[in-house]
Amino acid sequence: MAWGTFTVLPVRAGRVDRAAAGWAMVSAPVVGAFLGALAGVVAAVGTVAGWSAPLAGVLAVGLTALLTRGLHLDGLADLADGLGSGRPAEGALEVMRRSDIGPFGVITLILVLAAQVLALGRLAEASPQAVVAGAAVAGAVGRLAATLACTSRVPSARAEGLGAFVAGTVRLPGALVATVFTLALCLTGRAHAPGFAVVCVLAAAAGLLVAAGLLRRAVRRLGGITGDVLGALVESASTAALVVAAAAST
Numbered sequence: 001m002a003w004g005t006f007t008v009l010p011v012r013a014g015r016v017d018r019a020a021a022g023w024a025m026v027s028a029p030v031v032g033a034f035l036g037a038l039a040g041v042v043a044a045v046g047t048v049a050g051w052s053a054p055l056a057g058v059l060a061v062g063l064t065a066l067l068t069r070g071l072h073l074d075g076l077a078d079l080a081d082g083l084g085s086g087r088p089a090e091g092a093l094e095v096m097r098r099s100d101i102g103p104f105g106v107i108t109l110i111l112v113l114a115a116q117v118l119a120l121g122r123l124a125e126a127s128p129q130a131v132v133a134g135a136a137v138a139g140a141v142g143r144l145a146a147t148l149a150c151t152s153r154v155p156s157a158r159a160e161g162l163g164a165f166v167a168g169t170v171r172l173p174g175a176l177v178a179t180v181f182t183l184a185l186c187l188t189g190r191a192h193a194p195g196f197a198v199v200c201v202l203a204a205a206a207g208l209l210v211a212a213g214l215l216r217r218a219v220r221r222l223g224g225i226t227g228d229v230l231g232a233l234v235e236s237a238s239t240a241a242l243v244v245a246a247a248a249s250t
Contacts, residue, residue: 002027006143007035008069022169025150028143029178032234033185036139037132039064043120044128053121060135061116072142075231076112077105079218082228089223093157096228112239119239119246126249129191134245137189137200138207140182142238145211146230147178154215155224162227192249199248207241 001024004011039060046056065073082096084104095102101109123131147170156167170178186200211233218229 002031006031006071007067009067018165018169021166022150022171022174025147025166025170026174026178028147029140029182029185032139032141032143032238033136033182034139035064035067036238037136038067039120039139040123040132040135043124043131043135047121047124047131048128053125054117055121056124057117057119057121060120061113064139072231072234073109073113075228076235077101077109078228079214079232080104080108083217083221089157089221092222093226096226112235115239115243119242122246123242123249127192130189130193130196130245130249133188133191133196133200134203134242134249137182137185137204138238138241138245140185141204141207141241142211142234142236144178144182144204145208145215145233145237148175148208149211149215149225149230149233151175154219157218157222157224157226157229163225163229166230167225196249199245202248203241203244206244207237207239210240211237 001016001020003009005024006028042063043056043060046059047053051059078096078101081102081104082092084102085092085095087095120131120135123134150166150168150170152168152171154167156164158164182204183201186204187197189196189198189200214236215225215229215233218225218232222229
Protein backbone atom coordinates (compact mmCIF):
# COMPACT_ATOMS: atom_id res chain seq x y z
CA MET A 1 0.00 0.00 0.00
CA ALA A 2 2.89 2.39 0.73
CA TRP A 3 4.49 1.82 -2.68
CA GLY A 4 1.16 2.03 -4.50
CA THR A 5 0.17 5.24 -2.69
CA PHE A 6 3.44 7.14 -2.82
CA THR A 7 4.78 6.04 -6.22
CA VAL A 8 3.62 5.19 -9.74
CA LEU A 9 4.92 1.63 -9.41
CA PRO A 10 2.23 -0.82 -10.56
CA VAL A 11 1.68 -2.63 -7.26
CA ARG A 12 -1.56 -3.47 -5.53
CA ALA A 13 -2.30 -3.71 -1.84
CA GLY A 14 -3.76 -7.07 -0.89
CA ARG A 15 -5.61 -5.36 1.90
CA VAL A 16 -6.90 -1.80 2.18
CA ASP A 17 -8.16 -0.74 5.60
CA ARG A 18 -7.09 1.63 8.36
CA ALA A 19 -4.78 -0.93 9.95
CA ALA A 20 -2.99 -1.43 6.64
CA ALA A 21 -2.96 2.36 6.16
CA GLY A 22 -1.16 2.73 9.48
CA TRP A 23 1.57 0.32 8.41
CA ALA A 24 1.80 2.02 5.03
CA MET A 25 2.39 5.39 6.68
CA VAL A 26 5.00 3.87 8.98
CA SER A 27 6.72 2.41 5.90
CA ALA A 28 6.60 5.70 4.00
CA PRO A 29 10.15 6.80 4.96
CA VAL A 30 11.52 3.65 3.30
CA VAL A 31 9.76 4.62 0.08
CA GLY A 32 11.03 8.16 0.43
CA ALA A 33 14.60 6.99 0.96
CA PHE A 34 14.41 4.90 -2.22
CA LEU A 35 13.05 7.78 -4.29
CA GLY A 36 15.57 10.21 -2.84
CA ALA A 37 18.51 7.90 -3.43
CA LEU A 38 17.40 7.38 -7.02
CA ALA A 39 17.21 11.13 -7.56
CA GLY A 40 20.64 11.47 -5.99
CA VAL A 41 22.08 8.87 -8.35
CA VAL A 42 20.68 10.76 -11.36
CA ALA A 43 22.20 14.03 -10.13
CA ALA A 44 25.54 12.33 -9.41
CA VAL A 45 25.71 10.60 -12.79
CA GLY A 46 24.77 13.81 -14.58
CA THR A 47 27.48 15.79 -12.82
CA VAL A 48 30.13 13.12 -13.44
CA ALA A 49 29.07 13.07 -17.12
CA GLY A 50 29.84 16.76 -17.39
CA TRP A 51 26.39 18.31 -17.10
CA SER A 52 26.06 21.54 -15.19
CA ALA A 53 24.97 21.14 -11.58
CA PRO A 54 21.62 22.92 -12.11
CA LEU A 55 20.80 20.68 -15.08
CA ALA A 56 21.61 17.58 -13.06
CA GLY A 57 19.37 18.92 -10.31
CA VAL A 58 16.51 19.58 -12.73
CA LEU A 59 16.63 16.03 -14.07
CA ALA A 60 16.73 14.58 -10.54
CA VAL A 61 13.75 16.66 -9.38
CA GLY A 62 11.88 15.85 -12.59
CA LEU A 63 12.40 12.14 -12.05
CA THR A 64 11.06 12.38 -8.52
CA ALA A 65 7.98 14.26 -9.70
CA LEU A 66 7.41 11.63 -12.38
CA LEU A 67 7.74 8.71 -9.97
CA THR A 68 5.32 10.30 -7.49
CA ARG A 69 2.79 11.52 -10.11
CA GLY A 70 3.49 15.03 -8.82
CA LEU A 71 1.15 14.09 -5.96
CA HIS A 72 3.03 15.90 -3.20
CA LEU A 73 3.69 18.97 -5.31
CA ASP A 74 -0.02 19.19 -6.09
CA GLY A 75 -0.79 18.99 -2.37
CA LEU A 76 1.73 21.73 -1.61
CA ALA A 77 0.20 24.03 -4.22
CA ASP A 78 -3.34 23.33 -3.02
CA LEU A 79 -2.45 24.00 0.62
CA ALA A 80 -0.68 27.24 -0.33
CA ASP A 81 -3.80 28.40 -2.16
CA GLY A 82 -6.07 27.33 0.70
CA LEU A 83 -4.05 29.07 3.41
CA GLY A 84 -3.39 32.07 1.20
CA SER A 85 -7.08 32.57 0.46
CA GLY A 86 -7.67 33.95 3.95
CA ARG A 87 -11.01 32.17 4.11
CA PRO A 88 -12.38 30.23 7.10
CA ALA A 89 -11.82 26.47 7.23
CA GLU A 90 -14.69 25.44 4.95
CA GLY A 91 -13.85 28.06 2.36
CA ALA A 92 -10.15 27.17 2.43
CA LEU A 93 -10.95 23.48 2.02
CA GLU A 94 -13.17 24.31 -0.93
CA VAL A 95 -10.31 26.22 -2.57
CA MET A 96 -8.06 23.19 -2.01
CA ARG A 97 -10.59 20.87 -3.68
CA ARG A 98 -10.42 22.75 -6.98
CA SER A 99 -8.36 21.32 -9.80
CA ASP A 100 -6.78 24.64 -10.78
CA ILE A 101 -3.74 26.26 -9.16
CA GLY A 102 -3.88 29.85 -7.95
CA PRO A 103 -1.12 32.45 -7.55
CA PHE A 104 -0.09 31.31 -4.08
CA GLY A 105 0.31 27.75 -5.33
CA VAL A 106 2.32 28.82 -8.39
CA ILE A 107 4.71 30.98 -6.39
CA THR A 108 5.20 28.26 -3.78
CA LEU A 109 5.95 25.62 -6.41
CA ILE A 110 8.47 27.86 -8.16
CA LEU A 111 10.34 28.59 -4.93
CA VAL A 112 10.32 25.02 -3.67
CA LEU A 113 11.36 23.45 -6.97
CA ALA A 114 14.11 26.04 -7.44
CA ALA A 115 15.43 25.31 -3.94
CA GLN A 116 15.39 21.57 -4.61
CA VAL A 117 17.19 21.89 -7.94
CA LEU A 118 19.92 24.17 -6.60
CA ALA A 119 20.39 22.13 -3.42
CA LEU A 120 20.75 18.88 -5.32
CA GLY A 121 23.15 20.55 -7.74
CA ARG A 122 25.29 21.82 -4.86
CA LEU A 123 25.38 18.38 -3.24
CA ALA A 124 26.30 16.78 -6.57
CA GLU A 125 29.19 19.21 -6.89
CA ALA A 126 30.41 18.20 -3.43
CA SER A 127 30.56 14.49 -4.32
CA PRO A 128 28.39 11.65 -5.66
CA GLN A 129 28.24 10.22 -2.14
CA ALA A 130 27.01 13.52 -0.72
CA VAL A 131 24.14 13.92 -3.15
CA VAL A 132 22.96 10.30 -2.86
CA ALA A 133 23.07 10.36 0.94
CA GLY A 134 21.60 13.85 1.23
CA ALA A 135 18.77 13.13 -1.20
CA ALA A 136 17.96 9.79 0.45
CA VAL A 137 17.78 11.42 3.89
CA ALA A 138 15.64 14.27 2.55
CA GLY A 139 13.27 11.81 0.90
CA ALA A 140 12.92 9.82 4.11
CA VAL A 141 12.46 12.95 6.23
CA GLY A 142 9.67 14.21 3.99
CA ARG A 143 7.73 10.99 4.38
CA LEU A 144 8.50 10.81 8.10
CA ALA A 145 6.79 14.19 8.44
CA ALA A 146 3.67 12.61 6.92
CA THR A 147 4.03 9.59 9.21
CA LEU A 148 4.13 11.75 12.32
CA ALA A 149 1.14 13.76 11.07
CA CYS A 150 -0.90 10.56 11.15
CA THR A 151 -0.50 9.92 14.88
CA SER A 152 -3.50 9.90 17.16
CA ARG A 153 -3.20 13.53 18.31
CA VAL A 154 -3.76 14.97 14.83
CA PRO A 155 -7.37 14.99 13.57
CA SER A 156 -8.70 14.90 10.02
CA ALA A 157 -10.09 18.10 8.50
CA ARG A 158 -12.70 16.20 6.51
CA ALA A 159 -14.90 13.18 7.04
CA GLU A 160 -13.72 11.62 3.78
CA GLY A 161 -10.63 11.49 1.60
CA LEU A 162 -7.07 10.31 2.12
CA GLY A 163 -6.58 12.46 5.21
CA ALA A 164 -9.57 10.93 6.94
CA PHE A 165 -8.47 7.42 5.94
CA VAL A 166 -4.97 7.69 7.43
CA ALA A 167 -5.51 10.18 10.28
CA GLY A 168 -4.74 8.62 13.65
CA THR A 169 -3.59 5.31 12.18
CA VAL A 170 0.06 5.54 13.31
CA ARG A 171 0.76 4.43 16.86
CA LEU A 172 3.75 5.43 18.96
CA PRO A 173 5.84 2.27 18.32
CA GLY A 174 5.44 2.66 14.57
CA ALA A 175 6.33 6.35 14.73
CA LEU A 176 9.46 5.50 16.72
CA VAL A 177 10.50 2.82 14.22
CA ALA A 178 10.10 5.24 11.32
CA THR A 179 12.09 7.90 13.18
CA VAL A 180 14.91 5.51 14.07
CA PHE A 181 15.11 4.34 10.46
CA THR A 182 15.43 7.91 9.21
CA LEU A 183 18.10 8.79 11.76
CA ALA A 184 20.04 5.61 10.96
CA LEU A 185 19.94 6.57 7.30
CA CYS A 186 21.88 9.71 8.19
CA LEU A 187 24.91 7.50 8.83
CA THR A 188 25.23 7.02 5.06
CA GLY A 189 26.58 10.56 5.01
CA ARG A 190 29.87 9.16 6.30
CA ALA A 191 30.53 7.94 2.76
CA HIS A 192 31.18 11.58 1.85
CA ALA A 193 32.86 12.68 5.09
CA PRO A 194 32.59 11.68 8.76
CA GLY A 195 31.08 15.04 9.65
CA PHE A 196 28.48 14.85 6.89
CA ALA A 197 26.54 12.26 8.90
CA VAL A 198 26.05 14.93 11.57
CA VAL A 199 25.02 17.37 8.84
CA CYS A 200 22.39 14.88 7.69
CA VAL A 201 21.02 14.64 11.24
CA LEU A 202 20.79 18.43 11.43
CA ALA A 203 19.14 18.51 8.02
CA ALA A 204 16.59 15.93 9.17
CA ALA A 205 15.85 17.97 12.30
CA ALA A 206 15.41 21.13 10.23
CA GLY A 207 13.04 19.37 7.87
CA LEU A 208 10.90 18.07 10.73
CA LEU A 209 10.81 21.48 12.41
CA VAL A 210 9.60 23.14 9.20
CA ALA A 211 6.97 20.43 8.76
CA ALA A 212 5.86 20.76 12.38
CA GLY A 213 5.30 24.49 11.92
CA LEU A 214 3.34 23.92 8.72
CA LEU A 215 1.27 21.16 10.32
CA ARG A 216 0.41 23.38 13.27
CA ARG A 217 -0.69 26.13 10.92
CA ALA A 218 -2.77 23.74 8.81
CA VAL A 219 -4.51 22.20 11.82
CA ARG A 220 -5.34 25.60 13.25
CA ARG A 221 -6.72 26.91 9.97
CA LEU A 222 -8.37 23.78 8.57
CA GLY A 223 -9.15 21.76 11.69
CA GLY A 224 -6.89 18.83 10.78
CA ILE A 225 -5.04 17.10 7.97
CA THR A 226 -6.06 16.29 4.42
CA GLY A 227 -4.24 14.48 1.64
CA ASP A 228 -3.06 17.89 0.40
CA VAL A 229 -1.65 18.72 3.82
CA LEU A 230 0.30 15.46 3.87
CA GLY A 231 1.72 16.19 0.42
CA ALA A 232 2.72 19.68 1.51
CA LEU A 233 4.47 18.25 4.58
CA VAL A 234 6.45 15.85 2.39
CA GLU A 235 7.68 18.61 0.07
CA SER A 236 8.38 21.20 2.76
CA ALA A 237 10.34 18.82 5.00
CA SER A 238 12.30 17.35 2.08
CA THR A 239 13.17 20.77 0.71
CA ALA A 240 14.30 22.12 4.08
CA ALA A 241 16.47 19.05 4.64
CA LEU A 242 18.06 19.39 1.19
CA VAL A 243 18.81 23.07 1.68
CA VAL A 244 20.47 22.54 5.06
CA ALA A 245 22.50 19.58 3.76
CA ALA A 246 23.62 21.56 0.71
CA ALA A 247 24.52 24.63 2.77
CA ALA A 248 26.74 22.56 5.07
CA SER A 249 28.32 20.37 2.37
CA THR A 250 31.99 20.91 1.51
